[in-house]
Amino acid sequence: MSISFDPRNLLAHMVGDGNGLTQAEIDEGKPAALAALQGFRQQFDAGAIGFPALPNNKALIDEILALAKKLDGTYDTVCVVGIGGSALGCWALDCAMRGPHPVQVKKPRLVILDNVDPDFIHNALESMTPKKTVVVVIAKSGSTAETMGGFLIVREWLMAGLGKKAAGRIVAVTSEGRGDLKVLATTEGYATFHIPENVGGRFSVLSAVGLVPAALIGLNIKKLCRGAAEMTENSWSEDLSSNIALSAALHHWLIWTLKHKTMQVAFPYSNFLWGTAFWFRQLWAESLGKAKDRTGTVIHVGQTPIAALGTTDQHSQVQLYIEGPNDKVFTFWTVKKTKNAGKIPKAKLGLVGFDYLGGKTMATLLDSERRATEAALAVNERPNCTFTLDKVDEEHLGAFLQLMEFETAFLGELLNINAFDQEGVELGKKFTYALMGRAGFDEFKQQFADYEKKRG
Amino acid sequence: MSISFDPRNLLAHMVGDGNGLTQAEIDEGKPAALAALQGFRQQFDAGAIGFPALPNNKALIDEILALAKKLDGTYDTVCVVGIGGSALGCWALDCAMRGPHPVQVKKPRLVILDNVDPDFIHNALESMTPKKTVVVVIAKSGSTAETMGGFLIVREWLMAGLGKKAAGRIVAVTSEGRGDLKVLATTEGYATFHIPENVGGRFSVLSAVGLVPAALIGLNIKKLCRGAAEMTENSWSEDLSSNIALSAALHHWLIWTLKHKTMQVAFPYSNFLWGTAFWFRQLWAESLGKAKDRTGTVIHVGQTPIAALGTTDQHSQVQLYIEGPNDKVFTFWTVKKTKNAGKIPKAKLGLVGFDYLGGKTMATLLDSERRATEAALAVNERPNCTFTLDKVDEEHLGAFLQLMEFETAFLGELLNINAFDQEGVELGKKFTYALMGRAGFDEFKQQFADYEKKRG
Numbered sequence: 039m040s041i042s043f044d045p046r047n048l049l050a051h052m053v054g055d056g057n058g059l060t061q062a063e064i065d066e067g068k069p070a071a072l073a074a075l076q077g078f079r080q081q082f083d084a085g086a087i088g089f090p091a092l093p094n095n096k097a098l099i100d101e102i103l104a105l106a107k108k109l110d111g112t113y114d115t116v117c118v119v120g121i122g123g124s125a126l127g128c129w130a131l132d133c134a135m136r137g138p139h140p141v142q143v144k145k146p147r148l149v150i151l152d153n154v155d156p157d158f159i160h161n162a163l164e165s166m167t168p169k170k171t172v173v174v175v176i177a178k179s180g181s182t183a184e185t186m187g188g189f190l191i192v193r194e195w196l197m198a199g200l201g202k203k204a205a206g207r208i209v210a211v212t213s214e215g216r217g218d219l220k221v222l223a224t225t226e227g228y229a230t231f232h233i234p235e236n237v238g239g240r241f242s243v244l245s246a247v248g249l250v251p252a253a254l255i256g257l258n259i260k261k262l263c264r265g266a267a268e269m270t271e272n273s274w275s276e277d278l279s280s281n282i283a284l285s286a287a288l289h290h291w292l293i294w295t296l297k298h299k300t301m302q303v304a305f306p307y308s309n310f311l312w313g314t315a316f317w318f319r320q321l322w323a324e325s326l327g328k329a330k331d332r333t334g335t336v337i338h339v340g341q342t343p344i345a346a347l348g349t350t351d352q353h354s355q356v357q358l359y360i361e362g363p364n365d366k367v368f369t370f371w372t373v374k375k376t377k378n379a380g381k382i383p384k385a386k387l388g389l390v391g392f393d394y395l396g397g398k399t400m401a402t403l404l405d406s407e408r409r410a411t412e413a414a415l416a417v418n419e420r421p422n423c424t425f426t427l428d429k430v431d432e433e434h435l436g437a438f439l440q441l442m443e444f445e446t447a448f449l450g451e452l453l454n455i456n457a458f459d460q461e462g463v464e465l466g467k468k469f470t471y472a473l474m475g476r477a478g479f480d481e482f483k484q485q486f487a488d489y490e491k492k493r494g
Numbered sequence: 495m496s497i498s499f500d501p502r503n504l505l506a507h508m509v510g511d512g513n514g515l516t517q518a519e520i521d522e523g524k525p526a527a528l529a530a531l532q533g534f535r536q537q538f539d540a541g542a543i544g545f546p547a548l549p550n551n552k553a554l555i556d557e558i559l560a561l562a563k564k565l566d567g568t569y570d571t572v573c574v575v576g577i578g579g580s581a582l583g584c585w586a587l588d589c590a591m592r593g594p595h596p597v598q599v600k601k602p603r604l605v606i607l608d609n610v611d612p613d614f615i616h617n618a619l620e621s622m623t624p625k626k627t628v629v630v631v632i633a634k635s636g637s638t639a640e641t642m643g644g645f646l647i648v649r650e651w652l653m654a655g656l657g658k659k660a661a662g663r664i665v666a667v668t669s670e671g672r673g674d675l676k677v678l679a680t681t682e683g684y685a686t687f688h689i690p691e692n693v694g695g696r697f698s699v700l701s702a703v704g705l706v707p708a709a710l711i712g713l714n715i716k717k718l719c720r721g722a723a724e725m726t727e728n729s730w731s732e733d734l735s736s737n738i739a740l741s742a743a744l745h746h747w748l749i750w751t752l753k754h755k756t757m758q759v760a761f762p763y764s765n766f767l768w769g770t771a772f773w774f775r776q777l778w779a780e781s782l783g784k785a786k787d788r789t790g791t792v793i794h795v796g797q798t799p800i801a802a803l804g805t806t807d808q809h810s811q812v813q814l815y816i817e818g819p820n821d822k823v824f825t826f827w828t829v830k831k832t833k834n835a836g837k838i839p840k841a842k843l844g845l846v847g848f849d850y851l852g853g854k855t856m857a858t859l860l861d862s863e864r865r866a867t868e869a870a871l872a873v874n875e876r877p878n879c880t881f882t883l884d885k886v887d888e889e890h891l892g893a894f895l896q897l898m899e900f901e902t903a904f905l906g907e908l909l910n911i912n913a914f915d916q917e918g919v920e921l922g923k924k925f926t927y928a929l930m931g932r933a934g935f936d937e938f939k940q941q942f943a944d945y946e947k948k949r950g
Contacts (some may be wrong), residue, residue: 050754051948052948058530064705116837121805126810139595140604140621141614142596143617149596153804153806153860154805154836154859155765156836156855157593157764159834159856160836161599162597163594164670180847181846181847183859184805184859185853186851190839190841190848191856193841202628206592239809250654254689260756282604288545300756305822309613310614316592316810319553319810320811322699324570324813324814325808325813327813327817328818329818338818338819340818342818344676347609349609349610349630349640350577350578350608352577352919352922353577354578354779355776355779356781357783357917358779358782359918360785360921361783361784361785362798362920363794363795364797365756378612378615379612380647383646383650384647385646385649389934390637390674391674391675393636394645394927394933395643400611400615400644400647403610404609404931407610407922407926410922410923410924410925413946417945420922431614461817462575462815463809463813465873465874466869466870468867468868469866469870470866474851474862476846477846477850478806486865491872492507493502493503493872
């Protein structure tokens with residue numbers, strides 16, 4: 039497994055003092071980075087935060103593989119009902135290992151019901167057969183409105199097709215000690231897996247949340263966890279020169295806070311990492327977008343993550359990235375070895391626009407375009423850096439996800455915020471409950487009415 | 495056709511003076527908005543800019559429908575080879591009218607080769623059959639590297655399967671008077687459609703660029719153009735109270751420049767409008783991200799467009815949107831009438847997390863969540879506004895796309911920039927040509943070598 043981080047285009051001598059880091063700035067930041075590592079390690083040791091331990095849960099892996107073996111051959115579709123941290127991880131895994139839709143050729147298909155758009159759900163049901171579907175319903179709280187609503191519909195659809203056998207086609211992933219989904223799963227006898235209390239949704243891809251769907255679509259979850267375990271070890275190292283997550287955290291922290299780069303563009307040059315970019319968007323936004331620091335001081339901090347796809351977005355976003363305000367840092371994600379080279383035929387058409395490409399490969403073109411874009415950004419004083427994965431397989435993927443989680447946790451320490459809560463979404467949830475007539479939300483019904491009155 | 499714009503949550507009395515607009519600020523901006531309309535009208539009348547006239551090209555529509563009729567029944571896949579403005583429009587149309595993958599059930603399938611990732615292209619070819627595929631290659635310049643490379647591969651694949659019949663399965667969309675693709679199309683006898691010189695890629699969805707793929711996948715391009723024509727008429731009106739594009743442009747311009755909202759989140763509450771959000775991202779970023787104004791003054795202007803999906807991104811991005819820096823304006827896109835209601839069964843499970851939902855619809859939940867999110871943002875002084883489409887059909891879609899294009903053109907006038915060029919991407923292209931060994935780029939080969947040397 040080989041993943042590296044290249045910060046050279048973040049440096050002041052490449053992009054100027056106003057936009058790049060000097061060696062002195064980096065050196066000054068190092069003690070804070072080490073303190074962040076130690077601070078986070080204390081939280082892990084105290085049992086407050088659980089994601090670093092997930093890759094080592096061999097009993098869970100065995101239990102999941104046993105379920106997958108039992109169901110093997112009985113389905114053509116895995117339907118995940120979940121949203122946010124209960125959906126983005128399995129999308130990242132599916133997309134990385136089997137490719138994006140609509141050109142994914144491997145079976146079974148993974149359908150993720152991560153929204154309540156009724157036409158979307160209608161299409162999804164139309165595309166599936168009850169007899170050939172396994173449903174995985176995922177909600178840590180056991181009461182997420184979108185997931186509960188979607189699951190009631192899917193459950194009825196399954197029962198209409200299978201009768202009493204429906205329960206045997208449902209797998210629940212939820213908290214062990216709480217929540218209505220847990221009660222229902224027990225009552226109806228679903229196969230059930232638990233999410234540890236100290237693992238939040240956006241850090242749960244290597245818990246049953248991600249591993250159950252992954253195993254059901256045939257990914258090698260042992261290798262996934264092996265790669266993640268290796269990265270975990272790397273991430274606890276106090277040697278900044280070899281700890282990739284800590285080095286990335288230090289550089290991203292400095293370029294963000296000292297050079298005021300309010301946005302980070304996650305820029306994979308791989309269609310297979312597009313799902314991972316959306317998984318990263320949640321991780322970064324929810325963990326690091328906070329109103330208050332740990333002392334209660336109002337800070338309204340947060341770097342906005344943006345997903346861009348190379349080369350595609352060179353023809354959509356790069357004009358802005360090069361010429362617009364210098365308010366972003368770019369993090370390229372590149373893959374050294376693709377499975378295919380994509381040889382371009384030597385057509386010898388006598389046309390200059392075609393003929394220089396003949397005999398070369400798409401892999402070379404992809405790599406050249408990324409290098410060209412990095413250079414064009416740097417020449418225009420736009421700071422950028424690059425993660426390089428040797429290849430996209432389960433081991434590298436597991437390692438890369440774990441790397442991102444560690445980096446995010448370190449950033450939380452560096453900013454002195456709680457990277458593991460999400461209080462900001464509560465008001466919207468309460469307004470929704472009030473509008474949907476859920477009992478106990480009269481206060482918010484009134485507050486919403488006041489808002490509407492004021493709006494006019 | 496009914497589309498409306500609601501700016502109420504952009505107003506100072508809802509989100510505070512620092513983040514919202516006062517009536518005085520809006521009134522002061524109105525003369526500039528009218529001048530922008532007149533300024534853009536002059537460019538249109540002078541023939542410099544062509545997109546407003548696209549919906550009225552009845553001859554083109556007939557020609558495209560004739561081609562579609564001729565090919566009807568002979569294919570199960572339409573493969574578009576194009577990137578940026580040559581790809582995003584047909585994705586927007588396909589997604590809006592037939593739904594997102596992997597749950598799209600209608601045939602034929604649209605496969606868009608908008609990247610050079612060799613594994614992506616490999617998967618795509620594996621998923622298609624030469625005999626059942628129609629290829630549409632789209633490039634205005636006729637020499638876009640990504641598209642030329644991809645097309646050489648697809649063309650060979652088609653010839654290997656069909657021999658001399660391959661040419662009859664290829665449609666080219668390019669400039670009439672220039673470019674190597676035009677030469678090749680003529681030599682090999684492809685059906686060919688032309689992109690008017692005064693229509694840029696990101697404004698080309700209602701030219702052959704979008705209409706050829708749309709017709710081939712069975713969309714009603716007449717209705718698409720009818721809706722767009724109606725919006726064109728609306729957009730030329732000097733009555734700000736009824737001109738939706740101009741009103742939106744005025745409000746977006748003021749909130750961006752006076753209240754320093756450096757990002758605009760396009761926030762559709764519809765999986766079907768997700769493709770349109772990505773189309774919009776290009777339109778907004780490339781048109782309005784500019785280093786210089788028309789006088790040559792360096793301004794580095796640009797509002798970063800971000801695509802977010804409701805309700806999905808409530809569980810990913812809204813924590814940041816509510817608690818992070820107040821640096822964004824949110825533009826909700828909502829659909830009044832979905833095709834399905836998505837009735838949630840009354841399961842009567844005796845579980846509060848489920849039972850309040852029973853008997854309600856997913857349509858109500860979707861709408862409640864959007865309203866709740868708008869309110870929660872407003873209560874937290876985050877300015878937001880809403881476009882409402884009565885429904886998603888061809889007429890509304892054509893109108894909405896045209897509305898966005900007009901709004902963008904007006905913004906260009908308000909900012910005194912050229913919204914129709916994209917000089918910023920040239921350096922990256924030249925570095926790519928140099929790295930790929932295209933003749934005539936030695937200067938950039940040297941410049942790239944200097945960059946690498948400096949980087950160390």
